[in-house]
Amino acid sequence: MHSFPPFLLAAPDAHAFAALLLVLGALIAATKLLGELAQRVGQPAVLGELLAGILLGGSVLGVLDPADPVLHAFAEMGVLILLFEIGLHTDLRALARVGSTALTVGGVGVLLPFVGGVVVAQALGVALMPSIVIGAALTATSIGISARVLSELGQLSSPEGQVVIGAAVLDDVIGLIILSIVASLVGGAALTAGGVVGTAGPAIGFVVVAVALGSVAVPPLFRLVAGIQLTGALGVIALGFALLLAWLADAVGSAMIIGAFAAGLILHPTPQRKEIEASATQLGYFFVPIFFASVGAQVELAALASRDALLIGGALVAVGIAGKVAAGYAPWWFRGNKLLVGVAMVPRGEVGLIFAQMGLAAGVLTPSLFGALMLMVIVTTFVTPPLLGSIVKRLPPDAMAAPDQSGIDDLVAGSTRRRRGTPHG
Amino acid sequence: MHSFPPFLLAAPDAHAFAALLLVLGALIAATKLLGELAQRVGQPAVLGELLAGILLGGSVLGVLDPADPVLHAFAEMGVLILLFEIGLHTDLRALARVGSTALTVGGVGVLLPFVGGVVVAQALGVALMPSIVIGAALTATSIGISARVLSELGQLSSPEGQVVIGAAVLDDVIGLIILSIVASLVGGAALTAGGVVGTAGPAIGFVVVAVALGSVAVPPLFRLVAGIQLTGALGVIALGFALLLAWLADAVGSAMIIGAFAAGLILHPTPQRKEIEASATQLGYFFVPIFFASVGAQVELAALASRDALLIGGALVAVGIAGKVAAGYAPWWFRGNKLLVGVAMVPRGEVGLIFAQMGLAAGVLTPSLFGALMLMVIVTTFVTPPLLGSIVKRLPPDAMAAPDQSGIDDLVAGSTRRRRGTPHG
Numbered sequence: 001m002h003s004f005p006p007f008l009l010a011a012p013d014a015h016a017f018a019a020l021l022l023v024l025g026a027l028i029a030a031t032k033l034l035g036e037l038a039q040r041v042g043q044p045a046v047l048g049e050l051l052a053g054i055l056l057g058g059s060v061l062g063v064l065d066p067a068d069p070v071l072h073a074f075a076e077m078g079v080l081i082l083l084f085e086i087g088l089h090t091d092l093r094a095l096a097r098v099g100s101t102a103l104t105v106g107g108v109g110v111l112l113p114f115v116g117g118v119v120v121a122q123a124l125g126v127a128l129m130p131s132i133v134i135g136a137a138l139t140a141t142s143i144g145i146s147a148r149v150l151s152e153l154g155q156l157s158s159p160e161g162q163v164v165i166g167a168a169v170l171d172d173v174i175g176l177i178i179l180s181i182v183a184s185l186v187g188g189a190a191l192t193a194g195g196v197v198g199t200a201g202p203a204i205g206f207v208v209v210a211v212a213l214g215s216v217a218v219p220p221l222f223r224l225v226a227g228i229q230l231t232g233a234l235g236v237i238a239l240g241f242a243l244l245l246a247w248l249a250d251a252v253g254s255a256m257i258i259g260a261f262a263a264g265l266i267l268h269p270t271p272q273r274k275e276i277e278a279s280a281t282q283l284g285y286f287f288v289p290i291f292f293a294s295v296g297a298q299v300e301l302a303a304l305a306s307r308d309a310l311l312i313g314g315a316l317v318a319v320g321i322a323g324k325v326a327a328g329y330a331p332w333w334f335r336g337n338k339l340l341v342g343v344a345m346v347p348r349g350e351v352g353l354i355f356a357q358m359g360l361a362a363g364v365l366t367p368s369l370f371g372a373l374m375l376m377v378i379v380t381t382f383v384t385p386p387l388l389g390s391i392v393k394r395l396p397p398d399a400m401a402a403p404d405q406s407g408i409d410d411l412v413a414g415s416t417r418r419r420r421g422t423p424h425g
Numbered sequence: 426m427h428s429f430p431p432f433l434l435a436a437p438d439a440h441a442f443a444a445l446l447l448v449l450g451a452l453i454a455a456t457k458l459l460g461e462l463a464q465r466v467g468q469p470a471v472l473g474e475l476l477a478g479i480l481l482g483g484s485v486l487g488v489l490d491p492a493d494p495v496l497h498a499f500a501e502m503g504v505l506i507l508l509f510e511i512g513l514h515t516d517l518r519a520l521a522r523v524g525s526t527a528l529t530v531g532g533v534g535v536l537l538p539f540v541g542g543v544v545v546a547q548a549l550g551v552a553l554m555p556s557i558v559i560g561a562a563l564t565a566t567s568i569g570i571s572a573r574v575l576s577e578l579g580q581l582s583s584p585e586g587q588v589v590i591g592a593a594v595l596d597d598v599i600g601l602i603i604l605s606i607v608a609s610l611v612g613g614a615a616l617t618a619g620g621v622v623g624t625a626g627p628a629i630g631f632v633v634v635a636v637a638l639g640s641v642a643v644p645p646l647f648r649l650v651a652g653i654q655l656t657g658a659l660g661v662i663a664l665g666f667a668l669l670l671a672w673l674a675d676a677v678g679s680a681m682i683i684g685a686f687a688a689g690l691i692l693h694p695t696p697q698r699k700e701i702e703a704s705a706t707q708l709g710y711f712f713v714p715i716f717f718a719s720v721g722a723q724v725e726l727a728a729l730a731s732r733d734a735l736l737i738g739g740a741l742v743a744v745g746i747a748g749k750v751a752a753g754y755a756p757w758w759f760r761g762n763k764l765l766v767g768v769a770m771v772p773r774g775e776v777g778l779i780f781a782q783m784g785l786a787a788g789v790l791t792p793s794l795f796g797a798l799m800l801m802v803i804v805t806t807f808v809t810p811p812l813l814g815s816i817v818k819r820l821p822p823d824a825m826a827a828p829d830q831s832g833i834d835d836l837v838a839g840s841t842r843r844r845r846g847t848p849h850g
Contacts, residue, residue, distance in 0.1 A: 016494075017501050018675035021668040028665030032658045045655055070498040076442050089689075146724030230470055232710030233457045239711065240453030243446040250443035283705035286664065 001410070020070055022279040023056075024290075026063055030056055031289035044152045046145060049289045053296020060301070066294040073308045078291030079144055080260040081284045086147045086165060086194035087264015088277050089156060092211065095166050095265075098159060101331040102166025109167060109327030109345050113138035118135065118317040124312050129185070130364050137373050138181045138320050138348070140175030140288045143168035144291065145347040153392045159336040164344040167327075171345075172255055173204055179355070206254035209264055210245060214266035222270050234272055235279020241267070298353050303371035312368070313375030320380050321346055340391050347384040352377040371401055381395040445495055448481075449715075451488055455481055456714035467808040469577045474714045478721020485726070491719040503716030504569055505685040506709045509667040510742065511572045511590060512689015513702050514581060519590050520690075523584060525848060526756040527591025534592060534752030534770050535599045538563035541744040549737050554610070555789050561607045562780035562798050563745050563773070565600030567806065568593035568682070569716065570772040574810045578817045584761040589769040592752075596770075597680055598629055604780070631679035632687055635670060639691035647695050659697055660704020666692070723778050725796075726805055734796030741801040746771055746808070765816050772809040777802040 034048030036053075058065035066072065095102070117135035126134065146164055147156065155161045177200045218241070225237050242263035249259025267276055297314035303309065328342020356373035365373070445516020459473030459480075481489035489495060520527070542560035551559065571589055572581065580586045597850035602625045629687055643666070650662050674684025730736065781798035784790035790798070 015675065018672050018681055020498065021505075021672035021675075021681070024674065025669035026666045028661055028668070032653065032655060032662050032665075036653045036655045036658065039655060066506055070495055071496070073442055073445065073495040080446075127795065228457065228461045230457060230461045230464060232707065236453055236710050236714075237457050240450045242458075243453070244450035247443050247446035247450065250440065250446075255445055279707060279710070281709055282657065282660075282704060285661050285704070286708055289661075329615070395460075 013277075017070075020068070022235060023063055023068075023071065024074075027052070027056060027094060027293050028286075031293050035086045035289065038385075041106035042389060044149045044389065046148045046152070046292055047382065047385045050145075050296040050381065053293035054301070055297050056293065057297030057299065059299060060070060062295045068296045069288070071294065074287060075294035076256070076292045078284070078287035078289070078294075080242065081239070081258055082144055082148065082245050082288050082291065083257045083260040084239070084264045085277065085280050085284055086094060086143075086156070086377035087242075087261040087266075088152075088268055088273060088280065089151075090162070090165060090261075090265055091157075091268060092215075092265050094157075094162050097180075098163045098166055099335075101196075101334045102170060104331040105327050105341060106167035106170030106174065106346065107164055109141065109324050109328040110139045110171060110178075112326055113323035114178075115321055116323050120315050120319050124315060126204060126312070126369065130350060130359065130366075130369055132185065133182060133256060133355060133359040134316065134363050134369065134373060136178050137352045137359070138316065138323065139178055140348065140352070140353070140378065141168045141173070141324070141345045142295075142347045144295075145381060145384065145385065146344045148288075148292075149388050152387045154211060154362045155340070155390060159334075160344070163331075163334065163341050165343075169207075169258065169261060172258060173207070179358075182355070182358075191203040206249050206252050207258060210248070210259070210262040214245075215263065215269075216268050219270050222267065222272050226272050227350070230376055232279065234275050238263075238267060238272070238276040239280060239283065295381075296351070300371075300374060303367065303374045304378075306368040306371055309371030309375060310370035311372075313372035314381075316372055316376040317379045320348065320376050321383070337391070337395065340395075341386070343387050343391060346387075348377045351379075404416055442495075445493070448488055448493075448496065449499075452477070452481060452715060452718050453711075456718050460714065463810075469574045469814065471573045471577070471717055471806065472810045474717035475570075475721040475806065477714075478718035479724050480721075481671070481718065482722030484724060489718065489722045491722045496715070496719065499712060500716040500719035501681070503709070503712035503719075504682055505667065505671050506664070507569055507573065507713050507716065508682045508685040510702065510709055511568075511576075511581070511666070512691075512706065513536045513603055513693055513698060514576075514688040515587070515590060515686075515690055516693060517580075517690050519582075519587050523588045523591055523759075526759045527588045527595060529756040530588055530752050530766060530770065531592035531595030531599065533755040534566065534749050535564045535571050535596060535603075537751055538748035539603075540750050542741060545740045545744050546737070549740060551737070551794065555784065555791075555794055557610065558607060558780060558789055559798060561603050562777045562784070563741065563748065563801065564596070564603055565773065565777070566593045566596045566749070566770045567720075567772045567777075568597060569720075570806060570809065571769045572811050573713075573717075575769060578813060580765070580817060584759075585765045585769070587768050588756075588759065588761065592766075592770060594632070594683065594686060595798060597683060598632070604783075605631065607780070607783075613682065627678035630675050631674050632683060633679075634688040635673070635684070636690055639670075639687065640694075643691050644695050647692070651697050654769065657704065659700050663688075663692060663697070663701040664705060664708065667669050708742055710820070720778070720806075725799060728792065728796035728799045731796055733793035734800060737794065738795075738797035738804075740802030741797055742804045743772065745801050747804050762816070762820065765813070765820075768812050768816060770811060771812075772806045773802045776803075776808040776827075787825040 030052035031049040034052045035045035036048070038048030038051075039045050053064065053066075055061060057066065064071070066075065114135040117138040118131045121131035121134045123129070140369060143165070146168055150156045150161045150164060156165070188238065222234075222238070225234055228237070242260045245263040245266075246256040246259035249262070250256045267273060270276075304313070325339070325342035326347040327345060329338045329340075330339070334341070356365065356370055356377070359373075360367070360370045450807035455477035458475040460470035461473070463473030463476075464470050477491065478491075480486060482491065489496070491500065511599045539560040542563040543556045545554035546559045547553070568590070571593055575581045580589070604691040630764045647659075647663070650659055653659065653662070667685045670691075671681040671684035674687070675681045692698060694699075726766060729738070749770040750764070752770060753765070754763045756763075759766070777798060779791065781795055781802070784798075785792070786794045
């Protein structure tokens with residue numbers, strides 16, 4: 001059957017690409033179908049996409065390998081585009097207004113789960129080093145899942161939504177610092193104050209410098225770009241800008257998604273935003289579900305099959321949820337719905353998986369501790385969309401913002417009802 | 426600088442992906458800028474994208490490596506989306522009406538350059554085996570470049586455009602057969618009639634069977650898909666269908682681009698076409714220029730630096746252009762512009778490069794013969810857009826179709842003027 005040389009670019013292995021097409025096709029079918037089903041039973045579409053990933057991943061069908069370099073690149077494009085869209089949708093001044101609230105939620109939401117995780121693990125007989133890895137894995141919120149769900153519920157521009165975005169970005173920055181510290185500890189290095197500052201500095205500094213410089217330099221640049229008459233060029237150039245900032249963020253020791261988010265923040269006030277959003281939205285329809293399916297595909301159901309995993313995992317789930325929900329109540333002065341904020345911070349997703357895999361690879365975590373963390377990641381990720389949904393449903397009508405028509409809520413997140421000209425189907 | 430573990434999916438090498446973002450950013454900037462420049466001097470944008478590829482490729486800056494698996498996948502996605510768009514835009518009945526014309530142009534356009542190439546090479550002292558490889562490399566039109574240029578000129582739905590698309594698809598099928606025969610010859614195998622039929626059968630049969638079955642089964646399926654309320658799902662599912670057909674085409678021994686084209690043909694008559702086109706168009710803005718830049722990046726300017734390469738290459742350019750232009754005049758009954766048809770068949774692009782690289786890798790072609798083929802590919806590719814532009818300009822006004830408003834001409838090809846709300850720039 002495969003006797004033909006590939007009839008395209010002369011690449012090392014074009015039949016491998018053909019095989020990938022089958023995976024992509026299955027991934028598209030599964031994410032869209034399960035996303036639709038999730039919506040029909042009143043759940044956010046992202047839940048269906050995560051389930052599609054578990055289904056296609058190594059635990060069940062074994063079709064989707066999230067470590068495949070090409071699929072990985074598509075998934076990364078997905079999360080970068082998602083964060084770019086979230087940034088585009090975020091008004092820096094609105095974010096600044098909730099700054100102290102977000103700072104408090106983010107800070108407390110890192111501290112409580114970390115301390116709680118270490119204490120609980122120690123109490124259950126886990127040694128100190130794996131306990132620290134477990135505590136660290138409990139810290140960072142998966143901004144992708146939270147933002148996507150908030151967007152689907154029309155809550156991304158609400159005060160609660162802004163607090164969550166701000167706190168989750170902060171979480172990512174803190175998580176980055178913790179990750180580098182834990183990685184050194186796991187690697188056997190000594191912890192020095194200089195080392196911590198050396199890693200924390202660029203991670204925090206990047207956003208500040210990028211947004212400050214970008215807000216001055218970029219709007220005039222995009223006035224020029226708007227003069228380009230090539231159809232579709234503006235949106236793709238804006239995406240290129242986001243990819244370059246993502247690269248820069250990685251190069252200076254921050255996170256790629258922070259760079260993409262900063263690019264969105266910078267472009268938010270430009271008159272070209274609507275067109276940029278529309279373009280990013282369409283690309284997001286394709287790329288973003290690949291990211292969530294990849295997150296799902298990293299879940300190893302087999303790692304849960306031990307008494308210890310279930311016992312410790314259950315305790316970590318409790319700590320993980322309680323710590324973030326409590327963090328939502330930490331800013332006592334905040335007049336929005338504190339439960340909504342806290343619950344939105346619960347999902348750990350891909351970030352928790354990185355800690356778990358790092359710990360397993362370094363031999364610090366036993367397979368059953370790895371399974372426990374996996375359980376924590378699964379439950380916190382999957383419990384959030386339905387919980388948020390029911391909280392938003394019980395909001396007073398005036399707080400029930402309609403899905404934002406300005407872009408992301410309606411289009412980007414691939415969630416709300418599609419406007420159709422003809423009533424077939 | 427790179428002391429941080431990547432803060433995303435736990436992949437083998439996320440910093441490698443970060444490095445790729447820089448390449449993608451540079452590629453977007455270069456293709457959009459040079460595409461715009463090309464348009465401003467009255468040339469098709471695709472010319473600028475090809476030039477951007479040469480500039481970024483190994484010959485000049487060395488930034489863009491078209492053999493990188495991820496970039497290769499993006500480029501393949503680009504050509505698949507392009508062919509899917511072309512298929513969406515192609516009315517099968519209109520194509521059938523010009524069937525015998527397209528068949529004649531395609532057949533003669535393979536025969537003349539092949540025979541001409543072998544004869545010229547032999548006359549210039551080249552041995553038989555490399556002469557056959559050279560002749561084969563002269564046969565297949567790069568449908569991507571021709572279709573894109575025709576689309577930019579608003580000629581994709583004209584009778585000439587339909588003939589070119591039909592003939593170029595036929596070319597690809599014949600080219601596939603020739604490629605497999607030449608690959609066996611180069612590999613030292615004997616040529617048998619059974620082998621030729623065995624490869625030709627599926628290559629030709631696939632389109633017929635896929636379109637026949639698909640036209641019956643797919644419209645009801647997409648009536649169901651249209652019932653999905655998830656925003657943006659329809660367009661992405663249609664793309665998934667194209668990717669699956671591309672995979673299937675490859676699996677049965679046809680070409681991936683033929684599968685994507687067939688998917689477009691099948692979806693053309695459905696009521697969902699407009700929405701599917703709009704989605705493919707937006708994805709195309711991102712992916713398609715990556716394909717053309719990759720084609721450009723495969724050009725090795727150094728391979729041209731020999732007297733033999735220039736001499737033989739010059740002769741091959743003459744044969745390559747003359748053979749295809751003559752093929753345009755072969756269907757004497759055709760009342761459209763025969764010169765337009767012939768010139769549109771001239772570019773060899775990526776297909777010619779595959780033959781050249783295969784011959785070089787097998788040791789059949791010397792470096793200077795490889796350089797000669799490279800020159801043929803470069804000149805036939807780069808000479809076509811401006812030639813077509815000037816032919817279309819001299820058409821009588823009634824034949825000067827306005828850029829088609831139904832989709833591809835205006836949006837997909839990224840060529841015509843962007844409608845802007847505000848007149849800045």
